[in-house]
């Protein structure tokens with residue numbers, strides 16, 4: 001069977017490895033328009049902020065790894081069209097050579113693209129996005145220029161907050177803007193984001209929330225300022241990070257799409273065409289909170305969707321487990337993790353929402369080092385079904401979120417957590433631990 005994969009980043013790579021490592025009779029062609037593959041964007045802020053030595057280890061695989069396993073891999077080759085009736089993919093190399101590849105099964109793994117606001121001055125020098133490795137290099141270069149003293153970051157979501165920290169660590173004055181009244185509003189409620197906002201300000205980041213960019217001001221073709229709904233600021237560099245849209249240009253009239261344009265897929269990541277799959281950021285996934293299709297752009301989801309699609313194409317019928325959108329962030333030593341929906345977003349999704357907040361220290365009082373922990377459980381009134389969980393601490397509380405992720409996946413109620421067997425050892429936690437206490441506090 002001949003399989004063509006369009007897009008060879010995390011999702012495409014995962015499907016390719018699944019097919020090549022588990023099935024013998026696969027002729028695999030991998031096509032990508034970029035010159036590199038497997039770039040972990042999650043490391044961009046760490047590298048740009050000089051928290052790690054460089055970017056070399058942000059790539060985890062090479063084209064040769066796939067060639068050695070028998071695949072044909074075409075980089076710097078952009079797919080331009082797909083004929084779903086004839087089952088042919090059309091592409092063009094950077095030298096203009098036209099290529100045609102037939103397929104038995106096709107996988108779309110073309111990822112996502114940053115949202116680019118159409119404001120005056122959008123094409124000025126000094127305007128940046130952060131998606132590709134090359135864009136990370138451009139930002140790094142901009143921060144190396146001593147003439148660039150002030151950086152405006154637009155969007156205080158995950159990319160924005162992480163790159164704001166990086167720019168501050170590089171000695172720049174940083175102004176962080178978001179349309180929402182807090183940072184990270186797509187992931188946490190204000191009870192937690194207010195602590196992150198304070199953390200950002202304590203580390204010298206000037207936050208401007210509830211403020212929208214209106215114009216990028218330029219002089220001699222270069223950014224010199226930013227005009228917003230609340231004021232005008234002198235800035236040398238602007239980094240735009242207001243979210244991603246799916247990059248799904250080949251739906252045409254043929255493939256069903258979600259409301260944001262992502263390829264709509266079933267639990268096996270198959271599109272509305274039996275011979276075509278779509279994985280990662282270009283496709284939908286299944287939400288175990290709303291029990292309906294959703295769109296959440298994360299590398300973790302991309303990898304798992306590639307495994308599921310790969311096995312189904314290879315002949316092993318499996319379904320994805322669905323997702324909760326589990327995520328985490330660590331900024332100037334403050335860690336936040338969440339899964340499922342925040343109370344605000346659960347309400348927006350139509351749930352009758354209840355919350356249980358609890359705050360404690362991680363360890364018993366007799367331990368020499370300790371950290372405060374804040375936990376919030378979000379659940380549905382009446383049924384008590386868990387809809388979301390959020391944790392915040394300077395301690396590494398990240399592992400706790402996986403249990404809540406599983407609980408949501410399995411549609412469990414908070415009651416199930418109340419008497420859960422949670423071990424106690426002073427080195428790790430407390431006998432009356434915050435997970436039990438938050439669950440006990442919820443409605444019986």
Ligand SMILES: Cc1cc2nc3c(=O)[nH]c(=O)nc-3n(C[C@H](O)[C@H](O)[C@H](O)COP(=O)(O)OP(=O)(O)OC[C@H]3O[C@@H](n4cnc5c(N)ncnc54)[C@H](O)[C@@H]3O)c2cc1C
Pocket residue numbers: 006007008009010011012031032033034040041042043044045077078079080109110111112130131132159247279280281282297298299300301302
């Ligand atoms: C700065 C940053 C930090 C991030 N941090 C995290 C994190 O900490 N945790 C996390 O889970 N996620 C993180 N993400 C999100 C994560 O990177 C994405 O969810 C992930 O890259 C999606 O993988 P993908 O393979 O589906 O798509 P992409 O990574 O977008 O890859 C799509 C590929 O398709 C190729 N392509 C597109 N169109 C064509 C075409 N016409 N022809 C040929 N090739 C094409 C592209 O060149 C690209 O290589 C981060 C993203 C960024 C930008």
Ligand SMILES: NC(=O)c1ccc[n+]([C@@H]2O[C@H](COP(=O)([O-])OP(=O)(O)OC[C@H]3O[C@@H](n4cnc5c(N)ncnc54)[C@H](O)[C@@H]3O)[C@@H](O)[C@H]2O)c1
Pocket residue numbers: 042117154155156157158159160162177178179180183184185186211212213241242243244296297298327328329
């Ligand atoms: N730690 C991680 O897991 C991690 C890190 C980086 C990126 N990612 C993922 O990559 C994707 C893209 O990240 P992102 O930070 O671009 O998106 P995001 O959704 O995390 O944040 C976008 C932010 O932009 C704001 N915004 C939207 N429109 C705006 C406007 N016109 N003006 C000002 N602010 C506006 C939103 O309120 C939001 O806070 C997300 O899916 C994210 O989860 C994850």
